[in-house]
Amino acid sequence: MENYLANLGVLICVYSILAITLNFIMGYAGIFSLAHAVFFGVGAYTGGFLALNYSSSILVILPAAMITSAALSLLLAIPTLRVRGEYFVAASLGLQILAVTLFTEWKWFTGGIGGLVGIPPISIFGTEIFRPTSFFLVTLVALAVTIAIFGLLVRSNFGRSLRAIRDSESAAAAFGKNVPLIKTVSLAISAALAGMAGALYASYLSFINVESFMLDTSVLIMAMVIIGGTGTQIGPIVGAVVLLSLPSAISYLNFLPQSEIGAIQQIIYGAGMTLLMLFRPGGIVGSGGK
Amino acid sequence: MLALQLTLTGLQAGALYALTAVGFSLIFGSTRVFHFAHGATFTLAAYLFYAVEAAGYGFVPGLITSFAGAIIFGLAIDWFIYRPIQRDEGSFFTVFVASFGIGIVVQNLIGIIFGRSFVTITSPLTRSRELLEGVYVAPLAGIAFVVALVCLGALGIFLRSTFTGKGLRALSDDPELVRVFGLSPRRLSAAAFVIGSALVVPSAIFTSMSTGLNPAIGHHIMLISLAATIVGGIGSIPGTMIAAFIFGLAENLSLLWFEPQWSEAVVFAILFAAIIARPSGLVAKSAAH
Numbered sequence: 001m002e003n004y005l006a007n008l009g010v011l012i013c014v015y016s017i018l019a020i021t022l023n024f025i026m027g028y029a030g031i032f033s034l035a036h037a038v039f040f041g042v043g044a045y046t047g048g049f050l051a052l053n054y055s056s057s058i059l060v061i062l063p064a065a066m067i068t069s070a071a072l073s074l075l076l077a078i079p080t081l082r083v084r085g086e087y088f089v090a091a092s093l094g095l096q097i098l099a100v101t102l103f104t105e106w107k108w109f110t111g112g113i114g115g116l117v118g119i120p121p122i123s124i125f126g127t128e129i130f131r132p133t134s135f136f137l138v139t140l141v142a143l144a145v146t147i148a149i150f151g152l153l154v155r156s157n158f159g160r161s162l163r164a165i166r167d168s169e170s171a172a173a174a175f176g177k178n179v180p181l182i183k184t185v186s187l188a189i190s191a192a193l194a195g196m197a198g199a200l201y202a203s204y205l206s207f208i209n210v211e212s213f214m215l216d217t218s219v220l221i222m223a224m225v226i227i228g229g230t231g232t233q234i235g236p237i238v239g240a241v242v243l244l245s246l247p248s249a250i251s252y253l254n255f256l257p258q259s260e261i262g263a264i265q266q267i268i269y270g271a272g273m274t275l276l277m278l279f280r281p282g283g284i285v286g287s288g289g290k
Numbered sequence: 291m292l293a294l295q296l297t298l299t300g301l302q303a304g305a306l307y308a309l310t311a312v313g314f315s316l317i318f319g320s321t322r323v324f325h326f327a328h329g330a331t332f333t334l335a336a337y338l339f340y341a342v343e344a345a346g347y348g349f350v351p352g353l354i355t356s357f358a359g360a361i362i363f364g365l366a367i368d369w370f371i372y373r374p375i376q377r378d379e380g381s382f383f384t385v386f387v388a389s390f391g392i393g394i395v396v397q398n399l400i401g402i403i404f405g406r407s408f409v410t411i412t413s414p415l416t417r418s419r420e421l422l423e424g425v426y427v428a429p430l431a432g433i434a435f436v437v438a439l440v441c442l443g444a445l446g447i448f449l450r451s452t453f454t455g456k457g458l459r460a461l462s463d464d465p466e467l468v469r470v471f472g473l474s475p476r477r478l479s480a481a482a483f484v485i486g487s488a489l490v491v492p493s494a495i496f497t498s499m500s501t502g503l504n505p506a507i508g509h510h511i512m513l514i515s516l517a518a519t520i521v522g523g524i525g526s527i528p529g530t531m532i533a534a535f536i537f538g539l540a541e542n543l544s545l546l547w548f549e550p551q552w553s554e555a556v557v558f559a560i561l562f563a564a565i566i567a568r569p570s571g572l573v574a575k576s577a578a579h
Binding site: 030032079080085086087089090091093094095097098101102104105215219222226260263264266267269270271272273274275277278281 | 389391398401402509517520551
């Protein structure tokens, strides 16, 4: 029971980090990305690869995962953030599809379809963290740091520029804001922390493969942000808790066929997204209308 | 010979992509609705045809059901989802999310009803014949290509010469002006959804008979349609058409150099290159900003 709860806690922390980072670019900068699972995945593969081949020290794995994910986000941002929002949606979708192919085919780095197996647990100053309860504490700290970073960013000058861009890009540009630069930096920060979540995830599960980083995951993270409340601080965490508890909640409904639970869950969050947009576009914790 | 074979397959794929992409482009260009559930319309149309055909009612009832299903679905989404959202605030984001949600629901409902594995309708038309030495073509491929060109040609004539067609083209430029000329933007937007949704039907039926269907197929169709709309230039029907043919050919000709699992990646490499090189699209109509 203790392990079960710790396990759920770890997953909630990891997905909350992902939802917070996506919310930052979606809710505050108005950048609509369908490729968030790619940054998560790149962090996970980088962390896993380093832990398997070099060192599993937290001081090696987390910075490396963050730098790699941020660097990749620049490749996406530089050509696409200069143009209109629809282009970014298409390009991020494209990146998501390309990345799944790469994750599957780039065998020496990602282990191909089989994935990376037997990733050693993360070590903090020589102590290996392998028990779910202690790992939960590590992810809790990571979540707290993430909340603090984005809380500060949102309240800072930078955050005000972001909201100005979201509300009117041309007005912000007219006030002398360097819109593409601000957007690129926010995407890089968001990707870096998603990469950190990936490295933690890989170390915790000790096994990763491409299935965790496909379009479905990007959609799941997006659903967490939207259902919880876009552009709010607590919304993404609420969304992560609700959507991660959904599978076990559904499995209590005995009359549903067990084999369809995954599909029923997807239907619930798909319908949830649509209905929220109709009746409460701000999400569960949002203020009703935007 | 292999290159010729792949070119022929590519042209067929391109023609079918063009139909779905042009539908998306027409809806997006004239109503500014980012209709992500267009892929769901495709899946629905394909499975309706499959269900009627597999139950033994034959081709024509299948065709009619498929058309009816696609058109009703498109109209219903426009009426019950997009309009109420746009009445409050027309933000791109809100409409897109709602549309995305519908896509997820349809894909999973179809998965529950029909199962998640591939299904195909067998037809003698799919049996390949040797056209030249080493070049095989199924009669269905030729029929699909011709039907697609006829549909696209008819659409072109409709947009150029009818009052509604001209209205649709004008709608993206200036909705106010359209109202001044006595056309209702609401009726025109309904027309865009009817035509756009109907255009997926031939493509859906040919796909169900040749490569087969699974519930996730709408994703692939949506990706190609979206990429073709962007590469072709938002609001440009000819541009979208050309881009769709380029994608069909690229996907198939890439097999000359790459393994088949890379073909989707090739499409998106082209998309990236196009966004960098010509952000306003092949056939520039409205500027990128």
